[in-house]
Amino acid sequence: MITLRKAKDRGHADHGWLNTWHTFSFASYFDPKHMGFRSLRVINDDRVSPGRGFGAHGHRDMEIISYVLEGQLGHKDSMGEEHVIGPNTIQSMSAGTGIVHSEFNPSNKELVHFLQIWIEPAEEDVKPSYHQISFAPAEKHAKWRLIAGPHADGQPAAIIHQDAHVYAAELNPGETLGQTLAKGRHGWLQVARGNVTLNGLKLEEGDGAALSEEPTVSLTGDGPAGAEFLFFDLA
């Protein structure tokens, strides 16, 4: 069974410096029908103006992943981590017992466009940690690149405290990619950029899709530029 979450139906807020779309309830956007999917709690599609960002704030007991699509994202946290990441670099924080961090656009010219993803951990009170993994664009072209999971899978990946595997991929128009969901597993597809067909269904940028009891997943790049997307394999 596939349930679509259309981009236009997401929560939306434009604060001037931040233009954000919420796949699930977040901040002032509350919809009891969209509180998350399995352990996937938040997918925010954020565009932050040059020189602006999220001031220091705290997190507890959450796995937080940032996936940059365009521009650069700065990060500074209470563990002493201070980094700037761009496309093809994954940043993951296990908030655990508590962490304070700020995120900002370090460029004074370019917008930063990124997805922020929250996954509920399998256990509370873990020691806070930070992971940052970079990979070559070719590693996600027409193939699945594991970017986060409970353990690495032959390639470096951000480690999260949950039975959830997050993959990135991109397809040119007409290219195809398949995935299987084991019995009892659930999937979420999030289209980060472009257009893709999922098991015969047309999806556009910002669309999401929940998959349950769908053992076979088939994706085809569409439109003039294909697509970039994330796939979550969830317990």
Place this chain on the structure above:
Amino acid sequence: MKTVIAFYSRSNEKIAMSAALGAIQERAGIRIRRLDPNSADANFEHEYIAPRDIDAEWAEVVLIASPDVPELRAYLESLARLNPKVAIVRLDIDARPGLDTPEAARLAARAATANTASAV
């Protein structure tokens, strides 16, 4: 427990962050605010925003790491006006050298958050 951590400048940032962590460890919701309206550090304004009236109205506990400056006095007056019942804790920013001040701030924040939660 809704906790505001208000600090003056970069000099007090480490203590404020330790206090913020302490509050989070007690599962408080936190908001971090800076009191110095002007800073030579261009990033300071982006990393921390100034206190807002809605923060004062929201807070149950306010932890303060600041010297006695006019901005602090103005902030305390605004708290008294907007939320007279809020619990205010001054963090020790003048600890003697050699003492683990950030750790003391973290523990003070945990104690303040826990004690206020039990009193509410």
